[in-house]
Amino acid sequence: MAEERQMKKEDELTLSLPRERGWRVPDLYLFQQFWCPSIFIKGVNILQKQFEAKDSDIIVASFPKSGTTWLKAIAFAIVNRQYFSIHNHPLLTSNPHQLVPFVELMHFPDTHFPTTEPRLFGTHIPFPSLSESITECDSKIIYICRNPFDTFISAWDYFDKIKDHSLSALTMDEAFEMYCNGIIEFGPWWSHMLGYWNESIVRPNKVLFLKYEDLKENVNFCVKRVAEFLGFPFTQEEEGNGVVESIIKLCSFEKMKGLEVNKSGMLFKVLENKHFFRKGEIGDWVNYFSPSMTEKLSKMVEEKLSGSGLSFEIMHS
Ligand code: A3P
Secondary structure (H helix, E strand, O other), rough: OOOHHHHHHHHHHHHHOOEOOOOOOOEEEEEEOOOEEEHHHHHHHHHHHOOOOOEEEEEEEOOOOOOOHHHHHHHHHHHHHOOOOOOOOHHHHHHHHOOOOEEOOOOOOOOOOOOOOEEEEOOOHHHHHHHHHHHOOOOOEEEOOOOOOHHHHHHHHHHHOOOOOOOOOOOOHHHHHHHHHHOOOOOOHHHHHHHHOOOOHHHOOOOOEEHHHHHOOOHHHHHHHHHOOOOOOOOHHHHHHHHHHHHHHHOOOHHHHHHHHHHHEEEEEEEEEEEOOOOOOOOOHHHOOOHHHHHHHHHHHHHHHOOOOOOOOOOOO
């Protein structure tokens, strides 16, 4: 009874929030200063009230479509490398989102929480809304972001594929307008990035800030950096034995996209794993953007990130 009353109160609170049409769900609500589907509002509330972080926890944080799946795979492979051979590895038969579940989906029936330590979790929740339990303990956060141009194209394509059947498709112009107004799950994208960016400057031992483009350009360096940051550095012997390379290969786009689990498997019985793997390239946006879109987003990136020290190298069409 008390639980029902609490749920009713939360539903009423949600309905009182500013609301916009979503990309894949009918409604997004402006909750704690970010745009959120109601299912995640519930998840964030539960997280903030109930989650008990451990010092050894590792959180893979990201804005959607920035390389979350890739970084989850890399982090899982790094910290569990002593338990699994590369030929009989959980990543060969499970999608990274199953192995590294989102904390905001704790209440989902099919979410299996890690039982061994370090526990690895994912999250799209902006930094200020993470539970204090996570931000105040010694757990580590690795954040991946991606240039806003490719992120937009990846999101537009992905959300269109997984949207509710009842929803009409968003044209690229409509989605772009929403994106530029910050209206996208967990957006605005600029405050999402800056929240983690600023924290990574203030607490470099707590938050490691990574860019998808840096991983693509020098994955060997980035994998070693992540391993060191997480407290699982590679020994000289491991490096000599090609352990770093084998992790890179296991987590590569080509390898992961080709696995049966990622071709035909499902997440939560509703999401097809194959949609997490599209092109995996830098710069695909040039095939979609008009000159006016390029101009508008370039200006926005400059304005929104101005003075922060965060920037992206954007090749212009
Ligand atoms: P594209 O749509 O540009 O291809 P997320 O994991 O945050 O949902 O991000 C998805 C993006 O990362 C997609 O980009 C997807 O193809 C790409 N991706 C997924 N796995 C990858 C991997 N192992 N290596 C590189 N990119 C990957």
